[in-house]
Amino acid sequence: MSQLLDSTREAFTLLVTGDPALWTIISISFSVSLRAVLISAPPAFLLAFLLANTRFRGRRVLISTFNTLLALPAVVVGLTVYMLLSRNGPLGDLRLLFTQTGMVIGQIILCFPLLVAISHSALQAADRRAWETAVTLGARPWQAMLTVMYEVRYGLLAALIAAFGRVIAEVGASMMIGGNILDYTRNITTAIALETSKGAFAQGIALGFILLLAALLLNISLSVMQGKGAMR
């Protein structure tokens, strides 16, 4: 028990004193996850818009597929991407294994279905008149699409936040694809795993606290967004 308390006290010291090793890990985590979410968002929103507003063969199958992929385990993604990117894999020549880019790819695969599913339901619920009004006022289809997206922006922001929450907290894909290289691919979750296995709980707790804080902030903003979305 006293060990837990000691470690926690130590963790706060690390955080408050701005321990450079600790903050490097945090910044890697955030930078990789942000990149993954921002890269996947535009195509995910576009796809969600098409799913919500057009009728084509296989549309329902596609929607079900994305809903299924929501439950994709991070380790399975890690395993798959690892095999693709490893020296002997089909994409081995790209030399992306154990790089941040590799981690970003893994996280894109993780958050893309989530972005599609949540933004699809937001766009599905958009007022049909928004599209019609934009088009009849002379907007080109892509302009009208941007207008509709703006009108449901809180729903889309909620999708972004949920997607970010998922990838910042995952450990399986980052560990397997990134390889937990210090100052390069070691992020919050892989660091916690490592420190715990070493018995150095202080840094682990400090990092876990950061994650918890991030989750809290994300959830607060998510509920604010959803509230605003519902109000309109």
Next chain:
Amino acid sequence: MGLAFHRIRKHTTRGDKLFDIDEFDIPEGACIILSGQNGAGKTTLLKILAGLEAPDNAEITFDGQRRTWKAARTRLRREVVYLHQQPYMFDHSVADNVAYGLSRQALPKTHIKERVARALAWSGLSHLAQRNARELSGGEQQRVALTRARVLSPRLLLLDEPLANMDISAREQTIQLIRRLKEDGTSTIITSHEPHISRLLGDQHRHLCKTGPCRYTIIKPFLFQRSVEQGVPPSGQTTEAPDPGNGTVMTPQDNDNTVTAVILAGGMARRMDGVDKGLIQLNGRPMIEYIIEALKPQVDHIVINANRNLEQYRRYGYPVVKDIMGDYFGPLVGMASGLQACSSERILTVPCDSPFVPPRLAEKLHAALLEQDAELSVANDSERMQPVFAMLRRQLLPSLLAYLDAGGRKIDTWYAEHKTALADFSDSPDTFININTPEDKTFVEGIISAGNRTQPT
């Protein structure tokens, strides 16, 4: 310039035919009122015209060039503006809402700003420019929507129930704006349930009408004269009222101050084995000849409403019109068909099976109509009303069509909705004798041979 749509076909999602319109032309600067029952497809039609909803088939003539709906879609979307019944406001300021269409055209910002400011001043919304459009009242939103459309100077404006769910002052302001849009020369189509809207706004009235099970079409457009509101001079293109010569200003409703007699010969004659009653021989002459003879001195024009043996009816040299809808729906449809076919301010209706038309029928019905300032007048003998001997004002047509369209067939029920004057014919009840059975026929022939045709005792 001209804009016309051809062969517009549309099915419902269940596969029923929704409507089937051969020709829908929109004259430049016209204001067309489109009426029709709920579910008749008014909104769908407007959305097809706006390029928003795909029809099964439609062709469009733009400036003399005919092309398919698909090929014309982009152009329709650019040049036609559709306004929803409940306008959609983008989550922006009023000014940005009005600027929406212009901003998508990559025009210089200062130019857009200037045009928006002018448009807002035009509609009296300048003071709301910076407010979020969603915070406005329904009437204000409708005005923003009209302004947002007008700033684009569309070729055609489609207003879907613009006056629905509005309080009186909002309604008044919206009407004023629509009037001013018309003065700008914008062609407009307005859908509405309100019977009086065509008098307030329209040049033409078209009715999307149920003509059979689940099939709708536009019936022949008829000219609807605009009323002159007090203090508002009639603008431009209406046919000018002929100067009545006595110095009084007549409202344009009195333009064609004639009476047309409509002989209702469209019935099935169920009790007479389905013979065409108008053509029954009475002492060697078809019954309708007696009627025409009696009516000729009384009215300006005669129209025959018939559904069978049209060639024989045409022999008399008068226009013969078939029922505009349905399958022997009865005398009300005949009245509507007659009203449609003529331009007279009043019609006199008579059945084809009463050969002894009273000699002063038109005169007395007209007098009753004027005296009691009624919408229609009906002959009344000593015992009962003779509902088919009536005089109807033209203004009743929209109401009549709406009633028929809603499935109404009963003459008494429809009369009850309107101010009805009774003309007294108690001095000559026998003139309303009609022929329903072979025995009636023999009886009437007897009177005729007694040489007492017009005044039987």
